[in-house]
Structure formats: structure tokens, C-alpha cells
Amino acid sequence: MTRWIAFWSIVAKDMRTYYLKPPNISWGLIFPVAWTGMFFIRSGAGMESVLSLLPGVVAVSILFGTTSMLAVTITFEKSNRSFDRLLLAPISLELLMLAKTSGAILFGVANAFVPIILAAFLTDLSQVRWAAVFPAFGLIAVASTFLGLFIAVSVSQVFEAQTFSNFFRFPMIFLCGLFFPIAQLPVFLRPLSYALPLTYGVDILHGSVHNGNVLPPLLDFSLLAAFCIGLFVLSLYNIRRKWIL
Amino acid sequence: MGSDRDLAVEVGGLTKRYDGLTAVDGVSFSIATGEVFGLLGPNGAGKTTTINILTGLARPDSGAIHIGGVDCTSNPKAAQHLTGVVPDDSNLYPELTGFENLTFCAALYGMRKAERHAQARELLERFGLAEAAGRKFAGYSKGMKRKLTIAAGIIHRPSILFLDEPTTGIDVASARQIRQLIADLHRSGTTILLTTHYIEEAERLCERIAFIVFGRIVRNDTVVDLMQPVQDRHVILLSMCDGGPSLCEELAAAFDQLDFQALPGGQVRVESTEPIRVGPLVRFLEDRGVEVSEARKLRPSLEEVFVQVTGLEAEAMRKEKEKAGGGR
Numbered sequence: 001m002t003r004w005i006a007f008w009s010i011v012a013k014d015m016r017t018y019y020l021k022p023p024n025i026s027w028g029l030i031f032p033v034a035w036t037g038m039f040f041i042r043s044g045a046g047m048e049s050v051l052s053l054l055p056g057v058v059a060v061s062i063l064f065g066t067t068s069m070l071a072v073t074i075t076f077e078k079s080n081r082s083f084d085r086l087l088l089a090p091i092s093l094e095l096l097m098l099a100k101t102s103g104a105i106l107f108g109v110a111n112a113f114v115p116i117i118l119a120a121f122l123t124d125l126s127q128v129r130w131a132a133v134f135p136a137f138g139l140i141a142v143a144s145t146f147l148g149l150f151i152a153v154s155v156s157q158v159f160e161a162q163t164f165s166n167f168f169r170f171p172m173i174f175l176c177g178l179f180f181p182i183a184q185l186p187v188f189l190r191p192l193s194y195a196l197p198l199t200y201g202v203d204i205l206h207g208s209v210h211n212g213n214v215l216p217p218l219l220d221f222s223l224l225a226a227f228c229i230g231l232f233v234l235s236l237y238n239i240r241r242k243w244i245l
Numbered sequence: 246m247g248s249d250r251d252l253a254v255e256v257g258g259l260t261k262r263y264d265g266l267t268a269v270d271g272v273s274f275s276i277a278t279g280e281v282f283g284l285l286g287p288n289g290a291g292k293t294t295t296i297n298i299l300t301g302l303a304r305p306d307s308g309a310i311h312i313g314g315v316d317c318t319s320n321p322k323a324a325q326h327l328t329g330v331v332p333d334d335s336n337l338y339p340e341l342t343g344f345e346n347l348t349f350c351a352a353l354y355g356m357r358k359a360e361r362h363a364q365a366r367e368l369l370e371r372f373g374l375a376e377a378a379g380r381k382f383a384g385y386s387k388g389m390k391r392k393l394t395i396a397a398g399i400i401h402r403p404s405i406l407f408l409d410e411p412t413t414g415i416d417v418a419s420a421r422q423i424r425q426l427i428a429d430l431h432r433s434g435t436t437i438l439l440t441t442h443y444i445e446e447a448e449r450l451c452e453r454i455a456f457i458v459f460g461r462i463v464r465n466d467t468v469v470d471l472m473q474p475v476q477d478r479h480v481i482l483l484s485m486c487d488g489g490p491s492l493c494e495e496l497a498a499a500f501d502q503l504d505f506q507a508l509p510g511g512q513v514r515v516e517s518t519e520p521i522r523v524g525p526l527v528r529f530l531e532d533r534g535v536e537v538s539e540a541r542k543l544r545p546s547l548e549e550v551f552v553q554v555t556g557l558e559a560e561a562m563r564k565e566k567e568k569a570g571g572g573r
Binding site: 001003006010013081082084088089092244 | 325334336349353
């Protein structure tokens with residue numbers, strides 16, 4: 001019980017002080033709306049293209065929403081040493097970091113719904129397999145958040161967090177099959193695509209939204225979950241190595 | 246090293262190196278339950294590194310740590326529920342109010358809502374921060390920040406408290422209030438490890454003090470025992486309009502049972518194991534045309550012991566700290 005009081009307090013504090021602040025709410029809405037507008041309306045392929053673009057737009061919204069917030073908030077708390085308060089608390093590092101990342105995961109999932117709601121006004125979503133879409137939202141948000149955590153632990157200044165995030169995020173936009181199939185990439189880039197977690201999340205979404213998946217959904221889910229665990233374990237290792245000197 | 250029920254903290258052979266520099270070099274000490282123990286030393290002596298290791302913010306290269314009878318050497322989390330920490334930096338959340346900061350810190354230790362709210366209100370009242378409870382921490386003055394940081398360190402009523410430079414850089418009134426609080430906590434049975442570079446503060450608050458210099462503890466004893474060598478000394482400080490080393494030689498020749506030391510600013514320090522009679526000294530000086538403006542009896546202080554043991558000038562230590570941003 002003691003540990004859960006601490007866990008929920010950290011989540012509630014982060015939601016209140018970071019994610020539910022008016023600028024972040026508006027940013028969380030504007031950003032996916034901008035992506036949605038850019039791809040759905042200006043793609044020139046008509047409304048029938050909405051379904052094929054939707055997985056990419058959702059994935060990009062989650063990726064940018066989670067990594068932007070988490071990498072900055074954790075780096076900020078580390079640089080002003082308020083993060084030390086959390087390290088001094090009698091809760092395990094694993095639970096502490098799960099609490100610190102939960103806010104970003106929820107924020108990412110909320111971001112995912114913006115393109116979905118907009119798409120609902122533009123096209124028929126009745127054939128979408130929501131039972132696979134919602135878990136995919138969750139796993140993409142978790143993987144992106146843990147990528148943000150990995151970035152936050154790797155840098156010491158807030159501005160470095162932003163720069164380093166872009167180092168991962170922008171290549172992922174065209175490497176992960178968001179807006180065109182990985183098969184269209186040059187052969188030498190394809191192995192890189194399959195080394196990125198977003199590829200598997202987007203593949204689940206393509207399969208669930210317009211039957212456009214390449215890999216079996218179970219394999220996608222398994223590999224995405226493995227990336228989540230791997231990134232989390234790697235981040236914890238880095239925290240112990242770099243922050244507890 | 247075995248753990249002992251009467252020992253709240255037991256540290257043996259603690260060593261920590263950073264980039265080839267030994268920050269803490271084989272530090273060993275123990276703190277009895279309910280005791281106030283001081284780590285006294287200049288900047289860079291290893292005080293904060295020692296506290297960071299004890300609280301789990303740093304990892305020792307070697308050594309053993311027992312806190313509250315629990316072996317924390319490889320698992321510093323094991324005793325974190327027993328300890329409260331007040332770091333040298335006021336590191337609460339700038340975007341939260343004073344009240345929110347305290348209740349959040351209480352929640353980290355698993356306190357329930359009603360209890361943490363009541364405890365936060367009580368501490369805000371006790372520290373004179375009740376009126377600022379709804380203001381953001383970022384807008385607090387340095388003294389207010391320090392007081393709230395201490396309140397955050399004790400809100401979960403820890404039995405062992407680590408206080409790192411609690412009064413550095415704050416105004417005299419706040420520093421007095423904090424010293425009073427430390428004394429109150431001691432009376433209530435809290436074990437306290439206090440690091441400070443203020444010798445008089447350590448002398449006033451601590452029962453036992455360790456002098457730490459260049460990462461090594463050079464002396465560790467009770468205040469009474471530390472003071473013993475200077476306790477039987479009698480010291481008079483003479484302030485004169487002029488004078489110098491030659492005057493000291495004349496005084497030494499005339500009063501062979503007394504020790505004389507010329508100090509800057511026309512002062513002469515007179516020491517003896519017997520009570521010093523000021524009259525003959527003043528008359529001797531006035532006969533030579535030297536006007537004595539003041540003759541003051543000095544209380545033997547820990548500062549003298551510190552200077553003797555460490556070879557460091559206490560004044561230089563204080564100035565160094567003030568230059569680094571402290572000062573009172």
C-alpha cells in the first residue's frame with residue numbers, strides 16, 4: 001500500500017504539473033491535428049487514403065507526444081536536483097520509473113485519439129479492429145515513452161534532450177513504414193527499419209485499420225513488447241550507472 | 246563489521262573515487278541512537294559525498310554501511326524508510342506550492358492523505374511558513390526555501406536525519422530557527438548526522454564531531470573530549486593602537502610564564518595554563534607608551550582544536566564558503 005501511495009502521488013503530480021498544463025494540452029491537440037491536416041487533407045489522394053494514412057499519423061502523434069514531454073521533464077528534474085528526492089524515497093527504482101513514465105504513456109494514448117476522432121468525421125471506421133488498435137496504442141505509447149526515458153538518461157541538459165530526441169524521431173518517420181511500405185525503402189535501410197520499435201506498432205495499426213500489415217500481429221505485439229522491456233531495462237541500467245555515481 | 250542495536254549508523258572503511266580523485270578515503274564512524282553527530286570540514290572535504298553514499302545517491306567503491314541495524318552496503322534502499330535527508334541544495338519542486346511540496350514528499354513515504362495534510366500544516370506553522378503555504382516554491386526566499394526543504398526532510402518523522410549544511414547561505418534569524426529545530430529534534434530522540442563548515446554551529450549542536458579533511462577523518466571524539474586540550478587554557482586578547490612582533494618578544498621576556506602571539510590588526514594573544522592577571526600586562530605596555538584599547542578574555546573554543554588538529558585556518562574556511570555562495 002505504501003508503495004502505491006508513492007506511485008500514484010508521482011503520477012498525479014506529473015499529470016498536474018506537466019501534462020495537464022494548458023500549453024501542453026493545447027500542444028497535445030494541435031500537434032496531432034497538424035499532422036492529420038497535413039496528411040489527410042493535403043495528400044491529394046482523396047478521402048479513401050485516410051485509412052492508409054491513419055496508422056502513420058497516430059504513431060507519429062504518440063511518438064512526438066511522449067518523447068517530447070518525458071525527455072524534457074526528467075532532464076529538467078535531474079538538472080534541478082528535484083529528481084534526487086524521488087531517488088531518496090523508499091520505493092524501488094523500477095516502480096519509481098514506472099510512475100515517472102505513466103504520465104507520458106497516458107499523454108501519448110490521449111494524443112492517439114485526436115487523429116482517430118478527426119478520421120471518424122472524414123471516413124468510415126466501421127471495419128477497424130479496435131480490439132487490436134487499443135492495445136497497439138498502449139504498446140506504442142509505452143515503447144515511445146521508454147525511448148524518451150532512454151534519451152533523458154543519456155543527456156544532462158534540457159536542450160540536449162530535444163536535439164537527441166530528434167536524432168531518433170525524424171529518421172523513424174520514414175524508416176518505420178508510417179506513410180509508405182518498408183518494402184519501398186532501399187534494401188540497405190530495411191534492416192534498420194526492423195531494428196526500430198515503431199515499425200511493429202505501425203504494422204499492427206496498418207493490419208487493424210486496412211489489412212495492410214506485413215508481419216503476423218502476434219509477432220508484432222511480441223517484438224514491440226520486447227522492445228518496451230529492453231528499453232526500460234536499458235534505461236534503468238543507465239540510471240544506476242550514470243545517476244547513482 | 247557487525248551491526249549493533251544501539252548504533253543508528255555504522256560506517257566502516259568508506260572509500261569513493263571520482264576520476265582518479267579520492268573524495269572519501271577510508272572513512273569510519275558510528276552514531277549512537279539519538280545522538281547528534283557532526284562532520285566538520287572545509288569545502289571538498291568529502292562531507293556531501295559521505296552523505297550521498299549513506300543515503301543511496303552515490304555508490305561507494307569500498308566499505309560497509311549499516312543504518313538502523315540494516316546492512317545497506319549493497320542495497321541502500323533497505324533503510325530509506327528510516328531516514329530523512331536535507332540536502333545542501335534546496336531541491337524541492339519549483340512549480341509546486343509549499344503545501345503541495347510537503348504533502349508530495351510525505352506521500353513518497355506512503356503517508357495517507359489526512360495524515361500528510363495534517364503534518365504539512367503543522368510543519369508550515371512551526372517553520373513560520375503558514376502564510377506562504379499556497380505560494381509556489383520558486384517564489385520563496387533563500388531562507389524560506391531552506392526551511393521548507395528541512396520540513397520536507399522530516400515530514401515522515403524519520404528516526405535518522407541527514408542534514409547537509411542546513412544553515413549555509415541563509416539569514417541569521419532563519420539559521421537560529423533551524424538550529425533550534427535541530428535541538429528540538431534531538432530532544433525528541435532523532436538521530437542526526439549534521440555536516441557543517443560552521444565550527445560554532447557544530448560545537449553548539451553536536452555531541453560528537455569528526456573533523457574531515459581531504460576525504461579522511463582526522464579526529465573523531467565527543468565535544469567534551471575534543472575541548473579538553475584547550476579547556477584548561479586561559480586566553481586574553483589585547484588590542485593595542487600599535488605594536489608588533491618586537492613587542493611580543495619584550496612581553497615574553499618580562500612574563501616568562503605566559504605565551505604571546507602577535508596577531509594582525511595590532512592584537513596580541515596571551516595564553517597560559519594559569520589565570521592571567523591583566524593589570525601587570527597593561528601597566529607594562531603603558532610604561533612603554535603603548536595604549537591598550539581593549540583586553541578581552543576568550544572562551545576556549547572548538548575552533549582552536551580544529552585549527553590544531555587539521556592545520557586549517559577556520560577563518561579561511563569560512564571565507565572560502567562565503568565566496569562559494571554561502572555566508573550568513
